Amino acid sequence: MGVMGAVFRREFVTYFITPLAYVFIVIFLALAGTLTFFLGSFFDRGQADLQPFFAFHPWLYLLLVPAIAMRLWSEERKIGTIELLLTLPISTTQAVLAKFLAAWAFTAIALALTFPLWLTVNYLGEPDNGVILASYLGSLIMAGAYLAVGACFSALTSNQVIAFVLAALVCLIFSVGGTPIVLEFFTGWAPSGVIDTIASLSFMSNFRAIARGVIDVSALVYFASVIALFLFANVVLVDLYKAR
Amino acid sequence: MIEIDRLCKRFGAIVAVDDVSFSVARGEVLGFLGPNGAGKSTAMKIVAGFLTPDSGRAAVCGLDVAEHPIEIKRRLGYMPEGAPSYNEMTPVTFLGFIASVRGFSGKEKRRAVDRAAEMTRLGEVLNQPIETLSRGYKRRVGLAQALLHDPEVLVLDEPTDGLDPNQKHEMRTLIRDMAPEKAILISTHILEEVGAVCTRAVIIARGRIVADGTPGELEARSPNHNAVFISAPAQTLRTLAPILRELDGVAEVAVGDNSLCARPREGCDIHDEIQVLVRQRNMLVSEIRLERGQLDDVFRAVTTGGALTGTAGAETAED
Ligand SMILES: Nc1ncnc2c1ncn2[C@@H]1O[C@H](COP(=O)(O)OP(=O)(O)O)[C@@H](O)[C@H]1O
Ligand SMILES: [Mg+2]
Numbered sequence: 001m002g003v004m005g006a007v008f009r010r011e012f013v014t015y016f017i018t019p020l021a022y023v024f025i026v027i028f029l030a031l032a033g034t035l036t037f038f039l040g041s042f043f044d045r046g047q048a049d050l051q052p053f054f055a056f057h058p059w060l061y062l063l064l065v066p067a068i069a070m071r072l073w074s075e076e077r078k079i080g081t082i083e084l085l086l087t088l089p090i091s092t093t094q095a096v097l098a099k100f101l102a103a104w105a106f107t108a109i110a111l112a113l114t115f116p117l118w119l120t121v122n123y124l125g126e127p128d129n130g131v132i133l134a135s136y137l138g139s140l141i142m143a144g145a146y147l148a149v150g151a152c153f154s155a156l157t158s159n160q161v162i163a164f165v166l167a168a169l170v171c172l173i174f175s176v177g178g179t180p181i182v183l184e185f186f187t188g189w190a191p192s193g194v195i196d197t198i199a200s201l202s203f204m205s206n207f208r209a210i211a212r213g214v215i216d217v218s219a220l221v222y223f224a225s226v227i228a229l230f231l232f233a234n235v236v237l238v239d240l241y242k243a244r
Numbered sequence: 245m246i247e248i249d250r251l252c253k254r255f256g257a258i259v260a261v262d263d264v265s266f267s268v269a270r271g272e273v274l275g276f277l278g279p280n281g282a283g284k285s286t287a288m289k290i291v292a293g294f295l296t297p298d299s300g301r302a303a304v305c306g307l308d309v310a311e312h313p314i315e316i317k318r319r320l321g322y323m324p325e326g327a328p329s330y331n332e333m334t335p336v337t338f339l340g341f342i343a344s345v346r347g348f349s350g351k352e353k354r355r356a357v358d359r360a361a362e363m364t365r366l367g368e369v370l371n372q373p374i375e376t377l378s379r380g381y382k383r384r385v386g387l388a389q390a391l392l393h394d395p396e397v398l399v400l401d402e403p404t405d406g407l408d409p410n411q412k413h414e415m416r417t418l419i420r421d422m423a424p425e426k427a428i429l430i431s432t433h434i435l436e437e438v439g440a441v442c443t444r445a446v447i448i449a450r451g452r453i454v455a456d457g458t459p460g461e462l463e464a465r466s467p468n469h470n471a472v473f474i475s476a477p478a479q480t481l482r483t484l485a486p487i488l489r490e491l492d493g494v495a496e497v498a499v500g501d502n503s504l505c506a507r508p509r510e511g512c513d514i515h516d517e518i519q520v521l522v523r524q525r526n527m528l529v530s531e532i533r534l535e536r537g538q539l540d541d542v543f544r545a546v547t548t549g550g551a552l553t554g555t556a557g558a559e560t561a562e563d
């Protein structure tokens with residue numbers, strides 16, 4: 001097991017030592033279920049698919065993912081273990097990646113635990129499982145983008161609450177960018193190129209593109225770029241903290 | 245093994261480390277002394293590669309810390325101030341994690357963890373969450389972490405802070421036992437530590453080195469070094485004081501209620517002379533004692549900027 005593997009494992013296991021993991025998973029599943037069945041009128045639509053379920057994911061992630069990410073660096077800064085971690089033979093980039101991947105793996109587990117919904121639609125009808133799989137993958141990649149934002153802001157402060165609020169705020173901006181309300185606000189006076197750019201930079205529209213079931217390369221590239229950008233900022237912030 | 249050359253580091257307006265240079269060789273235990281806020285931790289963080297200096301250079305095992313950060317971290321065992329560790333883990337999982345990051349696996353890893361746990365006597369608490377441990381045990385976990393890979397160079401920031409006298413004694417014994425094969429840098433603001441474990445001491449105040457020498461040399465810089473201390477009835481002291489003041493070697497005589505202290509002129513030995521004199525005159529004294537000089541006095545004098553009498557070999561960094 002390499003250096004990154006060791007850090008990854010520690011981070012991942014830590015989620016399950018503390019109650020955080022269980023609280024998070026329960027809230028995630030409860031909210032996912034409630035939103036899908038009540039707000040999303042899962043049964044009334046009379047269609048066997050998970051469209052309403054996935055439609056709520058950006059909103060779920062908006063609050064829940066920053067909660068997972070907030071402790072990644074803030075806690076290390078607060079307790080002082082960041083000094084321990086960064087004086088072990090590991091580069092900042094390796095530490096940032098290992099922590100991010102651990103949090104992402106944890107989100108993947110939470111997401112995978114929604115499988116009873118998938119079983120339900122398959123029991124009720126004959127959904128297009130290819131579309132569902134694509135949606136799951138899209139959702140996971142989108143979660144990665146939210147996580148990268150959260151990890152980055154976690155490195156900015158030793159206060160987890162501040163890290164959470166800032167991350168949620170930035171996630172909100174990235175999320176609502178693609179909603180009709182925001183786009184309508186620009187329609188009429190802003191050039192259509194600007195509107196298209198805003199829409200194309202939002203998590204929602206890119207997620208919708210993947211969730212349609214066709215592998216949308218530009219959406220994948222988009223999320224990968226967001227992740228890379230914020231993880232790079234994360235590395236810079238940690239190095240700045242050291243160079244302070 | 246550790247070389248620090250003209251290191252400077254400031255935090256905004258605060259100059260934490262100001263032109264500090266020293267080196268630690270194998271077999272040496274260098275005590276880094278100074279009042280709180282003197283800049284000890286900052287200098288140690290730079291050696292450990294956690295902070296980047298504004299100017300100057302730190303090297304470990306001949307490698308520049310800035311140029312080979314990963315390599316020096318491999319060679320160095322570092323316990324940060326307060327011995328931080330992951331509270332939700334147990335000592336065994338924590339040390340296992342450190343071992344994995346340091347590249348141990350399988351049987352080797354178990355051996356390294358066992359060895360570190362044994363050296364620091366973590367036995368009974370190995371499977372107890374670190375957050376439930378007493379301060380002394382937490383400190384030992386921090387030390388075990390630093391020792392795990394049997395590094396040639398150890399940097400320990402206040403290893404005995406917050407320990408009870410027995411634990412302090414154990415910690416010092418451990419450090420002394422390891423000393424011959426390693427270069428060890430420890431910081432402390434407890435002076436008794438210096439005589440107990442250090443082969444050399446560097447005193448730092450407001451970021452600058454104000455004294456550097458062996459514990460003996462530093463003691464020799466005390467104004468009370470080689471002073472003669474006499475306890476006797478007040479009557480006797482009144483007769484004795486003027487006689488002592490007449491002696492060539494005596495610089496100063498201070499008389500208290502039931503005691504007297506005669507400080508020698510630089511380089512003079514007045515103890516024997518006074519003893520003979522007191523015996524010849526059949527004076528009734530309960531005690532005649534030669535003062536070696538207290539490190540406390542030296543420490544207070546150099547860290548509060550006061551002038552020192554006596555200059556036994558140690559240099560100051562004033563320029
Ligand atoms: N991260 C920091 N930001 C600002 N000032 C700091 C920081 N760390 C230390 N200092 C300041 O630098 C000086 C030296 O601190 P430190 O090296 O911790 O001293 P010591 O370990 O000798 O008690 C102090 O005045 C302290 O307030
Ligand atoms: Mg300190």
